[in-house]
Amino acid sequence: MNILIWGGVILITIIIQSTLIPLISVRGIYPDVLLIIVVSYALLSGKESGVGMGFFAGLLQDLASGGIFGIGTLSKLSTGYIFGLAERKVFKEHVLLPILATLVATIFNGVAGLLFLVIFDYKVDLIAALTQNIMPLVCYNLIVAVPIHHVVYRLIQFTAE
Template sequence: MNVLIWGSVLLITIIIQSTLIPLISIRGIYPDVLLIIVVSYALLSGKENGVGMGFFAGLLQDLASGGIFGIGTLSKLTTGYLFGLAERKVFKEHVLLPILATIVATIFNGLVGMLLLLIFGYKVDLIAALTQNIMPLMGYNLIVAVPIHHAVYRLIKFTAE
């Protein structure tokens, strides 16, 4: 039952992120809702669950984006694992948790994606990617991080009952 609920959440999110959210983009940048869900879920559920959520969220994103297959999967998987490691060390209901986690996760996820591109032989301008993509994405992610984190927190409580 739990897998069906979270699978549905990811599926609905990727549909919304692929169709509606680009309509509110600024210079082609729009929030990565899947990343915020992965980070929140990993912080609240641990590294094993974070890896699974990151894998499936990244896989759905790779399938929907049409970009280089595997970049989203590997970057979200590693992000889910990293934030899952902090599960026992954070106060889960603190309002600063999603804000700080989103800042770190957006930068980390972007850097992992760029590193993977470099490994695959693509040329990446690190400074341009940071200033023109990752930093604006971080600002946009911060706007939606707190409500999404609280929704994930409530859904985890609901599915645990």
């Protein structure tokens, strides 16, 4: 039952992120809601769950985006694992948790994606990607991090019962 609920959440999120959220983009940058869900879920549920959520979310994002297949999967999977490691070390109800986690996760996910592109021998302007894509994305993700983390926290509590 738990897998069906979270699978539904990810499917609904990818549909919204692919259709509605680009309408509020600024210079082509819009929040990565899937990343915030993966990070919140990993922080609240652990590394095994974070890897699963990151893999599924990244795979669906790769399928929906039409970009280079596998980059989103690998970067979200690794982000879910890294933040899942901190599950027992964080105070889950603290208001700064989603803000700091989203800040670090957005930078980590962006840099991981760039590194995977470099590993796969794509030409990447790292400075331009950091200043024109990742940093504005950090700001946008921070705006929506707290409400999304709160929803994920409540949904985890609901599915645990």
